[in-house]
Amino acid sequence: MSTxxxxxxxxxxxxxxxxLAVAGPVPYIWTGRRAQARSAGDTLGLGxxxxxxxxxxxxxxxxxxxxxxxxxxxxxxxxxxxxxxxxDVHVYQDYRRLLDRKDIDAVTVGTPDHWHVKIAVDxxxxxxxVYCEKPLTLTIDEGKILCKVVRSAGKVLQVGTQQRSDRAxxxxxxxxxxSGRLGSPxxxxxxxDGGPAGGPFPTGDPPAHLDWDFWLGQCPAVPYTRQRCHGSxxxxxxxxxxxxxxxxxxxxxxAQWGLGHELSGPVEIEGExxxxxxxxxxxxxxxxxxxxxxxxxxxxxxxFRATLTFADGSQIVLxxxxxxGVDQGIMFEGERGxxxxxxxxxxxxxxxxxxxxxxxWLAEETARLYKGMPFSVDQARADGPDERRPTPYxxxxxxxxxxxxxxxxxxxxxxxxxxVNDAFTGHRSxxxxxxxxxxxxxxxxxxxxxxxxxxxxxxxxxxxxxRPQRAAYAIQ
Numbered sequence: 001m002s003t004x005x006x007x008x009x010x011x012x013x014x015x016x017x018x019x020l021a022v023a024g025p026v027p028y029i030w031t032g033r034r035a036q037a038r039s040a041g042d043t044l045g046l047g048x049x050x051x052x053x054x055x056x057x058x059x060x061x062x063x064x065x066x067x068x069x070x071x072x073x074x075x076x077x078x079x080x081x082x083x084x085x086x087x088d089v090h091v092y093q094d095y096r097r098l099l100d101r102k103d104i105d106a107v108t109v110g111t112p113d114h115w116h117v118k119i120a121v122d123x124x125x126x127x128x129x130v131y132c133e134k135p136l137t138l139t140i141d142e143g144k145i146l147c148k149v150v151r152s153a154g155k156v157l158q159v160g161t162q163q164r165s166d167r168a169x170x171x172x173x174x175x176x177x178x179s180g181r182l183g184s185p186x187x188x189x190x191x192x193d194g195g196p197a198g199g200p201f202p203t204g205d206p207p208a209h210l211d212w213d214f215w216l217g218q219c220p221a222v223p224y225t226r227q228r229c230h231g232s233x234x235x236x237x238x239x240x241x242x243x244x245x246x247x248x249x250x251x252x253x254x255a256q257w258g259l260g261h262e263l264s265g266p267v268e269i270e271g272e273x274x275x276x277x278x279x280x281x282x283x284x285x286x287x288x289x290x291x292x293x294x295x296x297x298x299x300x301x302x303x304f305r306a307t308l309t310f311a312d313g314s315q316i317v318l319x320x321x322x323x324x325g326v327d328q329g330i331m332f333e334g335e336r337g338x339x340x341x342x343x344x345x346x347x348x349x350x351x352x353x354x355x356x357x358x359x360x361w362l363a364e365e366t367a368r369l370y371k372g373m374p375f376s377v378d379q380a381r382a383d384g385p386d387e388r389r390p391t392p393y394x395x396x397x398x399x400x401x402x403x404x405x406x407x408x409x410x411x412x413x414x415x416x417x418x419x420v421n422d423a424f425t426g427h428r429s430x431x432x433x434x435x436x437x438x439x440x441x442x443x444x445x446x447x448x449x450x451x452x453x454x455x456x457x458x459x460x461x462x463x464x465x466x467r468p469q470r471a472a473y474a475i476q
Contacts, residue, residue, distance in 0.1 A: 042414070043066055043067050044066035044067065044105040044106050044413070045069045045101075045103045045104045045106075046062055046065075046067060046069055046104065047069055047070045047071065047072070047098045047106070047107040047108075047128070048063075048068075048071040048072070048107065048110070049071070049072050049123075050073055050078075050108075050109060050111030050112075050115070051071050051072075051073050051078050051079060051081075051082040052075060052078035052110075052230060054133065055109075055110020055111065056081075056110070057402070058131065058133065058402075059071065059108050059110060061402055062108045062131060062406055062410075064403075064406075065407070065410040066105070066410075068086065068088070068089050069088075069090065069103055070090035070091070071089060071090075071092070071098070072091075072092040072094065072095040073093070074093060074210060074211045075211075075230075076091070076209040077209045077210075079093070093211055093214070094214070096122065099122055100126070104128060106128055106130070106131070106156075106410075106413060107119075107128050107129070107131070108130075108131045108132075109123070109130060109132040109133060111133075112215075112229070112239050113135055113138050113239060113240040113241070114138045114217055114218060114239045114240070115217055116132050116136060116138070117136070117137055117145065117146050117475055118217065118218065119132075120157065121145065121146060124149050124155050125149065125153065127153075127155070128155065129155045129157070130155065130157045131160065131409045132157060132158070132159055132426075133159075134159055134160050134161050134249035134250065134426070135245040136159050136249075136423070136426040136427060138239070138241075139434065139464075139465060139466050139467055140435075140465040141465045141466035142475060143426075143431055144427070144453060145475055146423055147424055147427050150422070150423040150424075156412045156413050156418075157419070157423045157426075158408065158409035158412065158419035158422070159421040159422070159423070159426035161249060161253050161429075162404075163253070163254055163343070163401070164253070164257075164405065164420045165370075165401055165404040165405035165408055166401045167366045168346070169341050169342070169346040170341055171366040171369050172346055172362055172366060173254070173330070173346055174254060174258045175365040176332075176339060176351075177258035177259065177332040178257075178260055179365075181337070182332055182337050182338060182350065183335040183336035184312075184334060185312055185314040186258070186259055186315075186333065186334045187315045187316075187332075187333050188314075188315070188316050188330055188331065188332050189316075189319065189326060189330065189333070190255050190316060190317065190319070190329075190330050191319055191320075191321035191329060191331075192244075192247035192251055192320060192328065193247060193320065193322070193328065194243060194301070194303050194320030194321075194322060194323065195234075195235050195242045195298065195300045196298060197277075198227065198235070198276075198298045199227070199276075199277060199295060200295045200296045201225050201296050201297055203222075203223035204223075204224055204226075205224060206224040212229075216470075217470070217473040218470055218473040218474060218475065219470070220238065220288075220470070221290075221470070227297075232298075234300070235299075236298060236299060236300065237275075237287075238288070241433055241437045242300025242437070243320070244273075244304060244306075244318065244437050245430065245433040245437070248318060248433040248436070249429065249430060249433060251318075251330050252316060252429050253429035254341070255316045255330050256316065256432060257429075258332055261314070262425045262428060262429070263425060264310070264428065264451075265310075265428055265431055265432060265448060265453070266308035266310050266432060266450065267310060267311050267447065267448055267450065268445065268446070269306065269307070269308050269309075269435045269436060269438075269448060270439055270444075270446070271305055271307060271439045272304070272305060272443070273302075273304035273440035274301060274302050274303045274304070275299055275300065275302070275440075275441070276297065277298065277299045278294060278299055282294065282441075284438075284441045285464065288464070301320075301437070301440060303320050303323045304318070305317070305318070305319045305320075306436035306439060306440060308435065308436065311450075316432065318433075318436055327340070327342065328342055329342025329343075337349055337350045338350075339351055343401075370420055371419075371420060372417065373411050373417050374411060408420050431453070435448060438461055441464075442461060
C-alpha cells in the first residue's frame with residue numbers, strides 16, 4: 001500500500017471527520033469544494049413510486065431533501081398511508097400519472113424488482129432524476145437498455161446499494177483490496193442468507209385496493225396469490241432472483257468493486273443451487289415465457305454456491321452462509337493476507353497493522369472512490385475507527401448510512417456530479433448475480449464475454465439474458 005501523505009487540507013478533513021464521529025448527531029450540511037449554497041428556489045419537487053416496506057423508508061429519506069409532491073403505488077393503501085394527512089401530496093395508483101407532472105424533478109423507485117427498469121426508463125425520459133432500489137434489474141438485457149437511456153437522458157441515477165456510502169467499513173475494504181496490499185489475484189467470498197421454501201399457496205381474488213394486473217407488469221398473468229407480492233415477492237424467480245440478487249446485489253457489488261471489475265464482468269461462471277418446487281424437466285426459457293407451469297410456491301434458490309472467475313484470475317464466490325459455515329459479509333483473500341467486512345465490522349491482520357500514514361492514505365482513497373462528492377456530516381459520523389478501540393471499526397446504525405447514500409444522490413443532482421453507484425456499475429453487479437442464477441438453473445459451467453455481454457456458444461443461456469414481456473408493460 002502506498003504511504004503517500006495527502007495534502008494538509010485532506011489530512012485536516014480526515015481529523016475533522018474523526019472528531020465528528022465522536023461528537024454525535026449534527027444537522028446535515030453541505031461539505032466539499034464543489035458545494036454551493038441553495039436558495040429556496042432550488043428546492044426539488046419529489047415523487048415516490050412504490051411506497052410499501054423499504055420503498056417507504058427510502059421515500060422518507062428522500063423527503064428530507066426536497067418537497068413532497070406525489071406518491072404512487074399499485075396498492076392504494078400503501079400510497080394513502082405514505083401521504084397521510086398531507087393534502088398537498090397527490091396520490092396515484094398509476095405511476096405514469098405521477099411522471100406527467102412538471103413539478104416533479106426527482107423520483108424514488110421502491111417497487112419489486114421486475115418494475116425497476118421500466119419505471120426508471122420512463123422517469124428518465126420524462127426528465128426526472130432517479131433513485132432506484134437494488135437489485136437494479138430483473139434481467140441482464142434490461143440493464144443494457146437502462147444504461148443506454150441514462151447516457152441520453154443527462155439525468156442522475158443512483159442505485160440503492162447503501163453499503164457504498166459506508167466509508168468506515170466497505171469503502172475502506174474496497175480501497176485496501178484494490179491497492180494490492182492483500183496480493184493478487186484475490187478471491188472475494190460473499191456470504192449471504194439462503195431463501196425459504198413454501199407452498200403451494202392458494203389463489204384468490206385480489207383486494208380492492210390492489211391492481212393485481214398492474215402489479216404483475218411484464219411478467220406472465222397468473223391468479224392472485226398473496227405470497228407472490230409485497231415482502232415475499234423476492235422468493236419467486238418470476239419477479240426477482242431470490243437472495244442471490246437481493247443480498248447479492250449488496251455484497252457482490254462490493255466484491256466486484258474491490259476486485260476492480262465494477263465496469264466489467266466474469267468470463268466463467270459455475271455453480272449449483274437447490275430451487276424448491278422446480279421439476280426435473282424444468283425449462284427456464286419456457287417457464288419465463290409462461291409456457292411451463294410449476295407448483296404455486298416459492299421457487300428461488302434456498303441453498304447455493306456459485307463461482308465467478310474474471311479474466312485476471314480473481315474470483316467471487318457466492319454462498320448461502322449457513323450451509324457453508326461463513327459469516328454474512330465479504331472476505332477478501334490473497335496470498336499476502338485477508339480482510340473481512342460487513343455492516344458491523346472491518347477486521348483482519350492488515351487492518352490491525354494500519355499505520356497513521358495508512359489512515360491518511362485511506363482518507364484520500366475513500367474520497368476518490370466516492371467520486372469526489374462530499375460526505376454529509378451524517379456520513380462523517382461513520383468515518384474513522386472508534387478511538388477507544390481502533391479495531392474493529394465501530395458499528396454505525398443503518399439509518400445513518402442509508403441517509404448518507406440518499407444525500408449522495410441529491411449532492412450529485414445539485415452539483416452536476418456522479419453518484420457513488422450509477423447505472424453502469426449497478427448494471428454490472430446485478431448482471432453478475434443474474435449470471436450466477438442462470439448457471440445454477442442450467443446446471444453447467446458457462447463462458448461469458450463481458451465486453452459484448454453475451455454467453456459464448458450457448459444459445460439457451462443467451463435466451464435467458466432477457467424474458468418475453470407482456471405488451472402493455474414492455475420496456476422499450
